Amino acid sequence: MATAPPAELAAPTSSTFEDFYRAENPVQVRRAALLLGGDEAAGNDVVHDAFLALYQRWGTVADPGPYLNRSVLNACRDRARRDRRWRDVVPRLAAGSPGEGGAGGSGADGDHEILWDVIGALPFNQRAVVVLRFYEGRTEAEIAAALGCKPGSVGPWLHRALTTMRKALR
C-alpha cells in the first residue's frame, strides 16, 4: 500500500514553479545566449539544466531568483571555459563562417554586428560584465555579486572591454 510522503518531502508545487519558469526562462535564455557569444542553443541548454537542478530543490531554496542567476552564470562560465579551449584548437570554426554575422552591413545593423563580434570575442569575465552592465543595467556591486567576484574586479574588466570595443570601432 502506497503511503504519502512526509510533508517536508512533498513534490514541488508545480503551479508556483511554472509561474517562476514562465517569468524567468526567457530572461535567462537571452542573457545566457549573450554570455555565450550568441550561441542560442547553448543558452537554452544551460538554462534548461539550471531549471532542472532548481526543480529538484524547489521548496528548499529560499530565494530561487538569485539561486537561478548564480547557477546560470556558473554554467555559462564553465561552458565558456570549455569553448575557449576548443577555440584555441580550431580558431577558424569559432570565428564563424564567412558572411555569417560578419562585420558587413550598413547603418545600425552593421554597427550591431561589428560590436557584437567584438563582444562575442571578449574573455568571459569581460563579456559578462558588459552584458550585465549594458543589457541588464546592473551596478558594479550587483555585477560582482552575480559573478561571485570582488567588486574591484568589475571596473578593470569593464575598462578593458570598452577599450577593446573602442579600438574595434575606429
Next chain:
Amino acid sequence: MTNDQIDDEALAARITDALHHRAAAVAVDDRLDSITDGLFAPGGLAPVHALVPSPPGRRAASRLVFAAAAVLVAAAFSLALWQRGSQQPLSPVSGPTPADARIYPILDPATLEGIGLTPDPQAAIQGTMSSTTGPALVLRRVSGDGPGDVITVWVASSADVDGVGVAVPPDGADAIGSDHPVRYERDVADATIVVDGPRDTGPTSEALIADLTVIPQDGELPLITLDAAPDGWEVLAGPSVPTVEVIPVLNLAYGTGTASLNVTRQPSFVPQNELTPVQVGGRAGYLSELEGQGFTLTWALAEEGWWAQMVGYGVSRDQALALAEGVTFTDKAVWSARYPASTATDPGDLPPPTIAQP
C-alpha cells in the same frame, strides 16, 4: 562634460542597442515539460526529495565561494613578500578557520561617509565567506630576491579561478600593469592549475604549466609533481598538498570605487622596498599603490599569525588608511549575525539532493 565622457556615453548606448538587438533574435525554448516530466516516475508519481547534507569539511573544500579572487590576489601578494632566506617552508596552512578567533571583519557604514566616500545605496558593505587555496609549488629565480622573482603554482577548483582580478587573456599578455603577474591556466578534471609569474617570465611559466605532472585524487584537488625546475629557477617550496581554507571577506562599494578586504593566515611577512611601512591600529602594516587607481594595504591583526589585506580602488592613501583603521575584528558568531545574508544565495551552500522514487 569631457570628450571622453561623451564618447563613453555614446559607446554605452551603442553597446546597449547592439545587445538588445541580439537578444531579441534569440529563440527561447519554453517547454516546461522537458524539465518536469523527466523527474516523474512512470504512472505520474511525484518524486521524493531526500536532502542529504554533505560533510562540512568536504563542502568547504569543494565549494565555489564568492570572493576567491581577492583571496588569490592576496595570497600571491603575500607569497611575493615572503622572507628570503627564511628556513620556514612555504607549505600551505591547513585546517578550518577558527570560529572563536577575532579575525572576522566588521565595518560601520558611517565610516565610509566619515572619510568622504559615498556608500553605494544598494550594497555598501557585504560580508561573505570565501576560500583561499594554498600554493602547491613555489619557485624562485636563482639570481633574484624581490617580489618579481617568484613563480607560484596553484591548484584550485575550477570556478574559483575565473574571478581572479588579475586574470589576463589566454595569450598571457599583461592586463593591468607591469607589476602584475602573467597567469597561465591548465584545466584538469574538476580543477585548474594556475601558474602566476612576473611579467618577464611568460615563456617560463607557460613551459612550467605544460611540464607539470598531475595526479588525480578521488574527490579532492589533484596533486602535482615537477621533475626539475626550469633553468634559472629553484624550487622554494612544494610540491605540496593543496589545501582550501574558508575565510571571511568584506566587500565595500562607494561612489568612487570598491574595496575588498580579506584575512589570510601568514606566519612570516617581511616588507620589500616598494612597500611603505605604516601603522594600522598600532600594528605593522604595508601600503602599496595600485598604479594610481587605489591602494593595497596589508596589516597584522591582534590574532597571532593573521593578516588583513584590503585592495581598494578609487581611494586616496589617507582614505585607505582610514578605512583600515575603521575595521574591527570579531568572532564568527558576531560576524555572521551582522552579515546574515552572506551566503544565502550561493547555490553551493545547499546540500545536493538525491532523488528516490517511491
